[in-house]
Amino acid sequence: MNPAARSADGSRRVLLMLLLPGLVALGVTFVLPLLWLFRASFASSAIGAFSGGDWTLSSYETVLTDPFYWLVAWNTLVLGFNVAVFTVILSYPIALFLARTESRWRGVLTALAVAPLLTSSVVRTYGWMVILGDQGVINSTLQALSLTDGVVRLTNNSFGATVALIEIFMPYAILAMLSGFGRLNTQLEEAAAMLGANRLKVFTRIILPLSLPGVLTAALLVFVLAISAFVTPRLMGGGRVFVLGTEVYNEATVTLNWPLAAALSVLLLVLFSSVIVIYQRALRALEA
Amino acid sequence: MVDHHVEIEQLVKTYPGAQKPSVDRVSFSLPRGEMLALLGPSGCGKTTILRMIAGLIAPTSGAIRIDGRDVSAIPVHKRNMGMVFQSYALFPHMTVARNVSFGLEMRKVGKTEIEERVKKALDLVKLTGLGERKVSQLSGGQQQRAAIARSLVIEPELLLLDEPLSNLDAKLRDEMRDEIREIQARTGVTAIFVTHDQDEALSMADRLAVMSNGRLEQIGTPREIFDRPQTDFVATFIGAGNFFSGKVREPGVAEVEGLGELRFSGEAPTGSSVKLMVRPHRLVLDGTGAAGVNRFSGTVEHIVYRGQTLTLTVRCGTQRLQADLPTHAGVLPEKGGEITLAVAPEDVTFIEKAAA
Structure with missing residues (x-):
């Protein structure tokens, strides 16, 4: 073996050694549990999920034939879509401002925008229950002003879950957008203005197209987070909002039907992957 | 009839909170078709003057006149001036041709006329046939040419260039220096460019305005500036x-x-x-x-x-x-x-x- 080849071989070995700790950690904490999840989804009982046991498609049969699970999957997609759209719409102006401002408070403002992440999403969900609940801030104000007779239902339904999720995910969306706004720069806006574009044209022809990759990334992130959420839909939905996250939790901890919980999880994974494929196609179309 | 195409009079820019003005009572004028270099060390206010003429920043006081008419109050998108930015500022999400046609689209020029004028502009800067390329597929020199084509296609009142050669390597710089001069001469457009490089200023400009600390030190032909410097600063800065x-x-x-x-x-x-x-x-x-x-x-x-x-x-x-x-x-x-x-x-x- 010549020296060059040997050194190439050596550097590859070093590379492998550097990768090894991460690979082992990922293998133990991610790949193995995922494989076990697949295995469990084909088991006939919770016991069978652990020991060798038998293989059966019955959990998938339940998931695919029971209209209830179709409804749950549909609810999940609708919730994810609504949350993603509104989170992006509400976060976009904030992210755009933070990306473009030359204020020396920019760092502080960015920190403030993501500061809600310092509080657990469970606590923030309870916060929304206080605001939106039947005896909450909004309802008691409306009643005090005699604007309504009864209670306006803002919680224990998907509206409450959607509102809480939007607020909870906004910091993530803002961060994702900021990282995706790399191609924006004020000089391009100045160039467009010099060529005769007014402020609206500068926005529609320059700012918007150049910020789309960031918007898309944020939308994907929020969608994925929303369809896998279960604490907020469960608390804000009061057991009346059925999405894949809450159902997996139910089957796994209440009904103890682990194979069914595993099959629903696999369904969620399939949803994830299809969304990511769509996202990548869209991103490539944008950049072409 | 006014004999000066562009007139700058007692132009002042003081940024909020600044102790002293960045541009201090600067006056000069250009006849039609002249190429003027604003020369000076960084921070001397030359770019600030260029941006005030462009309308990108508002002067604190003073007048900017084109054909005798004060344009200070005209917003940037209605000023009809071409600007070549130091970083070229080409739109990365558009093809070269779309970059060039942008200004014409904003002016609602008809489709066939746009096509014609874009082609002409690309020919002028020797980018014939590269219109469908993406901006990222162009070399530095080609991007420079595309930026020039984009700012000239709108037939601007005035062409402004901010450090036009600073992003090019030495060999390309010499080539583009001649090229810019030639394009300017051929189109007859009045042009002002900003530079800190005295060779660039001496070889490209009809006249030089040498600046230091916001003040205009001396304005004159390259020969006058080089052979008859009037101030210490000009004498030491040039040559x-x-x-x-x-x-x-x-x-x-x-x-x-x-x-x-x-x-x-x-x-x-x-x-x-x-x-x-x-x-x-x-x-x-x-x-x-x-x-x-x-x-x-x-x-x-x-x-x-x-x-x-x-x-x-x-x-x-x-x-x-x-x-x-x-x-x-x-x-x-x-x-x-x-x-x-x-x-x-x-x-x-x-x-x-x-x-x-």
Whole structure:
């Protein structure tokens, strides 16, 4: 073996050694549990999920034939879509401002925008229950002003879950957008203005197209987070909002039907992957 | 009829919170078709002036007139000026042709006319056939050309260029320097460009406006600026020079301490203190060795060989002279040797507005 080849071989070995700790950690904490999840989804009982046991498609049969699970999957997609759209719409102006401002408070403002992440999403969900609940801030104000007779239902339904999720995910969306706004720069806006574009044209022809990759990334992130959420839909939905996250939790901890919980999880994974494929196609179309 | 196309009058820009103005009472004017260089070190206010003319920043006071009409109140998108940015600022999400057609689309020009004019503009900057390329597929020089085409296709009142050559490598810089000059001459557009590079300014511009600390130091043709600098700053900023302080003994003759009598051109009152400058390449080797007008004998202290020229440091009396001699000038001096240098009185410049 010549020296060059040997050194190439050596550097590859070093590379492998550097990768090894991460690979082992990922293998133990991610790949193995995922494989076990697949295995469990084909088991006939919770016991069978652990020991060798038998293989059966019955959990998938339940998931695919029971209209209830179709409804749950549909609810999940609708919730994810609504949350993603509104989170992006509400976060976009904030992210755009933070990306473009030359204020020396920019760092502080960015920190403030993501500061809600310092509080657990469970606590923030309870916060929304206080605001939106039947005896909450909004309802008691409306009643005090005699604007309504009864209670306006803002919680224990998907509206409450959607509102809480939007607020909870906004910091993530803002961060994702900021990282995706790399191609924006004020000089391009100045160039467009010099060529005769007014402020609206500068926005529609320059700012918007150049910020789309960031918007898309944020939308994907929020969608994925929303369809896998279960604490907020469960608390804000009061057991009346059925999405894949809450159902997996139910089957796994209440009904103890682990194979069914595993099959629903696999369904969620399939949803994830299809969304990511769509996202990548869209991103490539944008950049072409 | 106004004879000046562009007139800048008493232009001032003071940024909020700043102690002193970035641009301080600057006035100059350009006839139609002229190319003016705003030259100065970074932070001298030259880019601020360019951006005020463009309408990208508002002046604190003063007027910017185009054909006699003050444009200060016209918003940037209605000013009809072409700007080539230092980083080119090409739109990365559009093809080259779309970049060039952008200004025409904003002006609602018809489709067929747009096509025609874009093609013409691309031909002008030698990017024929590259219209469908993405911006990222162009080289630095091609991006520069695309940026020029984009700003010229709208037939601007005035072409503004911000450090147009600073992002190119040395070889491309020479090429684009000629190219920009040629395009400007061919289109006849009045142009102002900002640069910190004196070679660039001297070789490209019809006239130079030299700036320092927000003030206009001197404006004139490259020759005037180089040969007849009026201030200390211009004299030291442009080219190398030997500087002498002296006292005028009689018209055109100054007594320089440690050197002797120095005859100069320009009028200075007898008895006043003057600052004089001699460019190193105006000093010539005097073979006769005889004493006479502006002849100085001394010892060669240091020699640097530069190919076409030889840079000498010669000690004459208590003064040190720097001389650039052509290397083909017969027998070349050696270190430690005694030589006599001479300079014609026309080549000794009296710096009029020097701080005494």
